[in-house]
Amino acid sequence: MQTPLSVQDIEPLRAGDPVTISGYVYTARDAAHARLTELIQSGKGLPFPLEGQVIYYVGPSPAPPGRIIGAAGPTTSYRMDPYAPRLIQLGLKGMIGKGRRSQEVKDAMVKYKAVYMAAIGGAGALMAKAVREVQVVAYEDLGPEAVRRLKVENLPLIVVNDTLGNDLYLEGQKKYQIRSA
């Protein structure tokens, strides 16, 4: 899929679908989400658009010489759960991270149409291979936690939560669980 994402792009997706994302994604973690939420609450403008966009929960390691980015795998998404529903309501269409989301976030994805996709946690070197451009757009003082606009090409992901409320983590575990007698 190419960003920005439309409702038509994401409605057909189902939990378990392997997808790739190309185009611009914005990076943000705990500290940036707190600041963005504060701006929203005080009615101020955001440093980047939300409508149709995708946020990648990542704090990359520094770029060594000759490279544009270091390792760039996902951070654990639940920490952004308090902030995500509001952003989804305001037009955020995709989130990339790893780990389960809260019921509030899943409900917001169903209500306002958004998807949550998982990148492989701990595969920082592999994920970085999909990054073509990096630009800090806000909160440079946050260092690794700054908001960066990444241009990605074929970032490999798997849909975890779709617009119908399905959850790949729940389905997957149930399939392989062995209950003791």
Next chain:
Amino acid sequence: MREIQTGSIIEAVKDAAIRANLDLGEDVLRALESGLDRETSPVGKEILAQLLENAKIAREDRIPICQDTGVAVIFAEVGQEVHISGGDFKSALEEGIRLGYEQGYLRKSICHPFTRKNTGDNTPVVVHLDMVPGDRIRIWVVPKGGGSENMSRLFMLAPSAGWTGVKERVVQTVAEAGPNPCPPTIVGVGIGGNFERSAILAKKALLRPLGTENPDPELRPMEHELLEEINKTGVGPQGLGGRITSLAVHVLMMPCHIASLPLAVNIQCHASRHVEVLL
């Protein structure tokens, strides 16, 4: 008396911090390969294959295995016959980390608990220091990521809980963590001691190379039983479902208070990183 200069400590720690983050240990690679063989879930197999590919890219391209290059945890055993000269021992450990994280292009991930202002150099370091017989210094540099650490738990159980209670809590901790700590995990279990000692035992247990048996015959069957129960949860690689939720469970145990049964569960993600240096 054997003299060791802080300069050599700084160099050794710097080098170890970089190597730990870029070169995944052979024992971990073997464990991932074994997991790949035994996993029955197709998505699980794909994930494990990607993790092995990732380790190869990191090693060859000289970039970190994971962007979370972690809190720098250091276990140090200082021999009684050693005389450290040239400066302060703990400052030397911190300087080694500071230099390693700067020169190795590792992420600075330490901040004030409330303002969240980054300290800028990945210090302070968490040091567990022990004095032992002999004239060597043995240092383990153990970068520990936040994701798996956040899913770790400590329980002050009642003695009546017994082995059954311990087993329940360990499996519960892993099951509740689900996808969050980046399975397949290695689970460090510390039993006994006291509140803080149980936690240190749990982390220390993670240092034993994967694929080796616990030297204590009492703990071996515990490790096997816990691993079997954990892998019945079906959490699987990256929590997407599968038979390989954990690669190993390592247990360390010591006597405790007659009124207590402390239990610490320190979850380690698949990027199990530690380098040992001997000075």
